[in-house]
Ligand SMILES: Nc1ncnc2c1ncn2[C@@H]1O[C@H](COP(=O)(O)OP(=O)(O)O)[C@@H](O)[C@H]1O
């Protein structure tokens with residue numbers, strides 16, 4: 364019986380990442396002081412959520428065989444639109460909706476160009492990454508952007524602190540569950556997987572590939588902007604540099620989790636583990652007192668090793 | 681025949697850039713009939729299939745379904761009319777398991793509050809049963825497509841077409857690339873399908889594959905329909921001669 368549980372676990376594409384997660388968890392648990400405290404676990408989750416919310420969209424998109432390198436910029440855009448509208452005295456809820464809408468619109472543009480002109484999404488969204496970032500540089504570097512002194516229940520609910528967790532942890536987990544159900548248990552999920560697996564074949568069987576793809580780009584853009592709004596609610600200031608590099612971290616978390624870089628298979632549970640793994644590494648290194656300039660190098664080395672192991676494990680199945 | 685054809689294509693033309701793949705082809709299918717569409721490679725057979733399936737529109741010509749003029753704008757429209765394809769060059773999607781492939785685009789859902797979710801159990805059962813019916817033994821509908829042989833994959837595609845095909849099955853080179861044994865098996869399926877009264881179009885470059893089961897045979901040559909006859913009116917050898925261009929026809 365125990366054997367069969369292990370076999371079952373091993374048959375899951377998330378297994379490799381889950382195993383690395385456990386090993387590293389145990390390693391830090393033993394060697395990093397205060398790693399196993401509630402505060403530390405809380406801060407691990409808190410560090411993970413914004414990236415995590417972005418990753419939910421990116422997982423669906425990559426399952427459908429596309430990339431979105433603009434999510435970091437869209438994240439910043441969501442922050443900016445939200446703070447700009449609040450400072451213009453817009454009703455905060457309306458500002459929130461419009462901020463998300465800005466991400467959705469970017470998603471539609473990404474999806475439309477990708478499908479209409481058959482430009483690879485890697486290229487389209489790379490251009491979009493620069494375009495949005497440049498736009499923010501132009502607009503947002505002439506003043507300080509802060510919500511200092513503004514009281515808002517809406518912002519508190521969106522991402523205030525409850526106990527030791529920011530509320531976005533809750534939104535993130537809810538989104539993971541919804542994303543998982545969508546991918547595993549709906550027509551949309553089945554057809555997204557088919558598009559990612561073989562889009563010509565999917566089209567030949569009657570799937571409206573372009574419509575589905577544009578929709579997943581919209582979803583990805585909307586979620587990236589939503590993550591921007593939760594980020595603003597937490598930190599209450601905006602800087603044009605927010606979210607730089609986030610797109611690659613998102614891809615890293617997604618593929619660490621077992622989603623195929625080439626599309627056709629995706630797993631939200633895996634992505635959840637992938638996101639937590641990255642933030643646990645950071646948190647553990649902080650607690651171990653490793654100098655900050657080493658983080659990237661260590662995470663980079665870990666990423667390569669973990670992926671090599673993952674791919675090896677999968678080939679064995 | 682005084683019946684209305686299920687589908688009738690009139691004067692269909694199709695260009696790929698400068699290549700004219702179909703040069704004004706008429707083609708029709710009556711209910712319950714098995715039609716062999718034969719011709720050498722490059723004759724335009726697959727192009728005709730894709731037009732019937734709505735993969736792309738013809739550049740000229742008209743399409744009638746049960747007497748009514750239609751535009752087939754996408755494969756999902758053609759599937760709604762009850763036309764089911766087994767394409768020549770594409771196969772199942774290897775990242776999806778058997779039942780997910782089987783029901784792709786026709787997934788069964790059940791309602792739960794406001795949302796609709798896949799009815800996996802039902803789809804697994806139907807997949808097993810449908811494949812069993814046609815004589816394909818699949819242990820587990822959750823199996824990876826990658827685990828199947830070429831012949832088994834083709835069988836799953838044909839089983840799928842048969843299950844969903846209300847009116848016409850369009851099989852593009854269903855036995856090309858299969859071993860002798862697998863070919864025999866697929867031809868067995870075709871005989872079974874024939875008994876159910878569904879119309880079938882079998883496309884092939886080898887007349888011997890369809891001669892047994894076909895009622896009528898149409899021959900395409902470089903984008904033109906060069907001959908069409910009831911099977912009784914010709915021998916397979918004569919048809920081979922026409923395909924090879926040795927014999928000119930009526
Ligand atoms: N996608 C395409 N692009 C350009 N030419 C094509 C394409 N598909 C088919 N053709 C050309 O159209 C003609 C008919 O092809 P096809 O319908 O595949 O023939 P068959 O199925 O009878 O072998 C051939 O000359 C082929 O080279």
Ligand SMILES: [Mg+2]
Nearest residue numbers: 725726727768
């Ligand atoms: Mg062909």
